[in-house]
Amino acid sequence: MTAVFVPQLLAVGYGAEEEKKNDLYYLEPIVVTAEKTAQDVQRIPGSVSAYTKSAIEERHVEKLYDLTDYVPNVFVKKNSTENIISIRGISPQQGSLFSATGLYVDGVNYPIHQMQNLDFLDIERVEVLKGPQGTLYGRNSEAGVINVITSQPTDEFGGKVFGEIGMWDARGGVPIYREGATVNVPLVQDTLAMKVALQNYTTDGWMENTAPGSLEDATRAQHFNGRVTTRWTPTAAWDVSLILQGQHEADGIGVYRFSDGPFATDRNEIAWNGPNKNSVDANAQILKAEYHGAEVDITSVTGRHSYSQDYMYDMDMTPVDLYPQYPVFNADYDVDIWSEELRIASKPGQGRRFDWLAGIYVYSEDIQTGNYSITDHVTDQDDLGGALFAQGTLHMWEKWHFNLGSRIEYARLEGKKDVNSGMMGMGTMHLEDTVEDTVFLPSASISYDLAPQVMTYGKVSRGYLSGGFDNYFAMSQDLFSYEPEYSWNYEVGIKSKMLDNRLMMNLAAFYIDVDDKQVVEYVSPFERYVVNAAKVESYGVELDVQYKPMPGLTLTGSLGYLESEIKDWATEGYNARDYSGNKTPGAPEFSYAAGIVYRWESGWYIGADVVGVSSNYSSAENDLKVDGRTLVNARMGYEGEKFDIMLWGRNIFNEEYEERSMKWLGGTLIQEGEPGSFGLLVAYKF
Template sequence: MMRIHIKVFIVLIISAVFCRSAYSGSDDKQKDIHQLETITVTAQKKEENPQKVPVSVDVFSDIRIEDAKIEDVLDLTRFSPNVHMKQNYTEHVIVIRGIPSFRASTHSPAGLYVDDVSYPLHYMQNTMLFDIERAEVLKGPQGTLYGRNTESGVINIITRQPDNQFRSKVFGEYGSDDTFRSGANISGPLVSDTLFVGAAFQYKISDGYAENLSDGNDQVADSEQVNARTALRWTPGDAWDISLTADVMNADNHIGGYRLISGPHASNPFEVRKDEDEYYKEDGNSQGLRIKYEGSMFHLLSVSGALYQTLDKLADTDLWDDPGDRKVNTFKIRERQYSQEFRMSSAQKGAFEWLAGVYGFMEETEFNYKYDIVSKGITGKHPIANMDTDGYAFFGQGTYTLFEDLHLTAGLRFDHQDLEGDLRDDIKGRHCSQDLTYDEYLPKFSIAYDLSKDFMVYTSASKGYLVGGYNWLMNPTSETFDYDSEYTWNYELGIKTTCLKGKLIANLSVFYTDIEDKQVTEFDADTSSNTVTNAANAHSQGVEFQVRTMPVQGLEIVAGFGYTQAKFDEFKATEWNDTHTALIENDYEDKYLPYAPEYTYNLGIQYRSANGLLCRADLLGTDRYYGDIGNLSEQDAYQTVNLRLGYEKESFDFYLWAENLFDEEYLTYVAPFDKNSHVGFDGPPRTLGATLTYRF
């Protein structure tokens, strides 16, 4: 079992000292009436109390996100048990309950939605969290209500909508490595009770924490990103709520942080040797129109979405500064998506509550990859792939309540997709074209029983799938150009309870997930090329526990623990031997799935006094995980500690903070590079900084 590190005791001692001193100096007139904040979620596409939803869901309010200094989805995943992210500059694969995607995939098995609009490619899924209302992390297949590519779960982000309350603030932040972050937001009524407007902006720039030993450049991994959002909301009557939201983003980064972590050219953490100016640029915009009608008999919701994003990258493929062995790859993505969803739901709480809807989308994606051997003046390959996907779905879910305490839920989705894929690689002399069609039925069942008004037990079964697609990168032939979908069935038993008059929330879930037709990469002997197949079966099983409590006014303790065992049950892959001279069959039965740590945990202690003092400490832990199916590339278990001390008044806040206080060294990405080496991407070292916020 896990070893308790001395840092655990240090952070608890520091927290206790901070909290005790803050409490001693607080206002003696504080009321003893206190409880945890009440949050409404839309995990099941209707507003509910999360303690009444028969789904394992973690909810992060805007206050909780700000208090924990959660800036993006990567940060968010570390505060949710059994959630992890395979993260480097371009890949942001969300791994929930140990279910990853294959190497060189484009879609994550977990969905990311912002205001009910899907962000389909995992390259998009480390979005910045600014001026949002809340974030929801749903665990287990969500195919019935969300459809494709939600076989392990969903992260829902709900942005803040303007209302009658006037809000405005500006902030500035400075930290290690010349990191500067600033932003502003303003919202309020143009016409009271009828027309509202809001706008938010964020800018972040950093020199990065990597140095290129080849030329002494300590900004080889610098970054610069701008995000902005506007929202216009109109409520022409009591029953109507219409909002239009638009987002834009731009990122201009250098990506020199990849390094060899083993082999003859291995380097120390945060040090690389490169002879290329690696970069990563990203542009994107999205628009969402929501029309909501709440009548006495039923509710209607229309969600229209448009999304456009581009990515341009140049990478040093050889990861070294040998002039006789210079290799680079350039990678460009163009993604455009349009979607429309209509939902109708019951208006009244009663014995039978229902929801039904229809969904449609169009998606156009272009991948342009070029691999150059610069030292020899040749191009190794240059695949250009175009993929068009059209789809529609019908879905419904209903809950019938017996004896006021027994809740029976059933749901079903019919999901249809048509895919057109075309690839041309003039260097390899290959042209592949294939049309695919998928029809899937995605059911869900649950039984929940209220032992009391604050104690619920539930069990559920649900199906999800990760859609099939095209092997566009690994030198495909007509025979190896496409692959099929993979499927999960999740079985879950859970308990949700609220105790001590709202001062304690504790949730426990136990799950088993069966994974069939797992998408994996292997070598195809018939065509002498790499391919993607559905050759594996696997399982994931485990438990997760979350607790939040406010034992005294202002003191909040949040803890979570997740254990997952995710392994292959059956997988025999054809691969080259160590000397690359012959093909052999490797048996990966009982190997861990990549990027699936066995345990993750978080412990946060925070005190907010009546006189304005805030003190917070977070301990975040991740177990060992592997970066490949053979379990050869490995990241050891690690823990990081974050501290935050602030002074808050009505018009301004000031915070001092430290992230990764004990300067723990760890990797957020690790993978085989060649037969002698492995490549990795370092997580951030110790970072110190200060933040000032002014509200007007």
């Protein structure tokens, strides 16, 4: 773990372990596969942030949403059972099944919000692509894409065993435990190797349920996840990997409390007399085969993913039964996904006049959802689709580079829904509909090399968020389905390294235009529907700097400025209002990070980061504003040949903050943010 974590638009990674000493003096490049081929991240004409294995571990980043704190203009709208990722102000409507940000793990898509709360385990690299990525990734990448790449086996036997004990700065101190191991085993020298990674995490959590008779900790957590990767390299041309992974989670989801009103509680306390449970079981199988020929590279990625979630909580979130006929809200999700991507690309290398890539992608999804409260909604959704895509870059006059890409994508979603609204006196009903789309997703960019390590670029790209079905509320055929939304992204930027690779400075400006925005409109207090009724605009600037003024010392800084606004949306009838001019929910105007770390050649290090966002709104009504927050994280430790030790702290000043808020039962219901936490991590390497 020798790299310095860089919270910036284009993070810089580091190479092999033997380059540790050089890391103290200058910034090393990092190779990414954001555009489906291996490239230096600084040479991509677009906004890509890359975070290496050592970068993630050195900042003690354990979850995907912790990493987003360091990426400007990326914000996670958290709630108890899902994390909705917003990039540059673009996110889906409340209640959407699909995310507007594509999440891919080893090339396989995780399409719904509930699947996007990842625990990190032996991660090789994370790449964050901002702006629509329709050409190479297709549907539901309207805001951007996050690629998670796990570590591969090597030809050397070795591994690591680690244990961690921590403490929440709440309830008088609540322990946190994490333990795990990774082991790499070469089975056939230079031909076959296997890597196993396991991790377990447990805590009783920082929130306490003070309701009389409550026996459950509000935010308890027990997570176990594991992975087995087998890599076969029979010849120099072939590289085949089989990845098997699984996870189990059993959590409490009591994070909502009343900050005022008749049911108000103190910080880190709730008072629920109902259930508070969330369980997740998932597994995935991924087969990746690469052939490296003399003239072309061919890649196949086949994936299957099964995901199951079941949760329930107190309907009114109070210590009394205000709704005795339906005291509990319960939901379940069962998702089975199969996908195949086959692509062929020209060989990467210097001096080539034209680089190109082409591919085909097919998928099928079986998604079953159930939501049970005042009415019961059970939906079975069968999706299938395919795409043809291609991209090419023409290198002209040595310094000019022109890139064109296009994708034709077909998607067919078939939905069937059974509604039981007997409690409302409306009986049962059956709904069926089909949403079918064929879309064209082009992109184009031009870049110019001002100097060997200074590049300017301009880019335009189209993205779309697929249509779908209202799984949660719709009780009539007319309100069951909705159509896709589309966006165009316009971006200019400059990427640079200076002062003999000791200073990196990157600047990007963007404008995003979203048409046919999917929004929620209510026809009664109990019934709503999703319509394509709004227009949204987002624009902003992102600045990132990393500087090594002297050996061992690294300074980092990033700043995101964002204006995201609803330009045209008005409703009539029940709850009529004009939303035009309102801010987009979950889109802070400012996001920022600054860090300092010093490393000695002996292996000792010390560092700290400040991360924060400005205020933002929880809903399109803009009736409740969530205050901004500034958190301080710190760590110090030692990295040796056999032992690693780290003393870490997150939110070390225990700042009180909210993730979201809403009006409910005469008060303000807020989701409590995590308090301070501290811990000691010890690892033995062999």
